[in-house]
Amino acid sequence: MTEAEQMPVDADDGLNRLYRRYGDWLNRRLRARIGPDMAADVVQETYLKIAPYAAADIRHPKAFLWKVALNLVRDHHRKEIRRSSALEQFRPVVAESAPQVDQIMLGEIVASMPQLYRDVFVLSRFSGMTYPEIARTLAISVNTVERRMSGALEYCASRLDL
Template sequence: MTDTKQLGAEGQDGLGRLYRQYAPWLGRRLRGRIGADAAADVVQETYIRAAPYALADIRHPKAFLLRIALNLLTDSHRQDALQRRHQVAAPPPVSEAAVQFDAALLTETIRDMPPLYRKVFVLSRFGGMTYPEIARTLEISEQTVKWRMARALEYCASRLDL
């Protein structure tokens, strides 16, 4: 069962008359704002929304129909804005060649890094070791590990244009 009520013969005649009389006018008003195809859809939806109202209760049909159409446009814009807000921008696709180039560039950068920085960098980033573990392994202070790691990151950033 639906919530919509069936129009009697009188209501259908009144709505048909209203449509024939004002649909071309409403379509022209909307075309300038949203284009011909979208305007035709909004005109149709406007009359669907106007169907439950009694024709005798509508004093200013143009204002009534235009208000319904503008409300439909407002609802549509709100819906679009809500969807855009909740969409996560997909990162641009990365080609296999770009990935291989980046990997080769990173490998070359690490290979050319001064050995003191490289050891700390590799143990941290590729070995998964913490700074205290690196300090124990290399028999240096944790502060030295932090200093060397900072220099290694600066070196990478300067070579990779980051």
């Protein structure tokens, strides 16, 4: 079946059948572009994104899936750029505000922190962002920001023996 070939209008495939039919194809195409680990995640996200659509309404399934997947890849790339630029702001603030020994200890603790906690911690404590701003930047809920910040603070306290 070519990318532009239409599915029959009376096809009652459903999302599961669409996944079984095109999931491997989409994964292979994405692996060539973004690598195997991220490709698997994007395939999953693609099918979650198209879940609200009826399979019978999708006339060109490969083209539709490919477009949704590429949009997700672009979104991931944009988020990574925003996250990286926000984390870059962390370095000068620590250098100016902490004494040498404390700076080294804090840097080691933050560097060893799980990334989910680290991203929220750095954006809050060193970039001065509010929880709603962090939630928008990382595309997560405010409740998730609060849980991750709590985890980050517990992590710091455990490393500082508080």
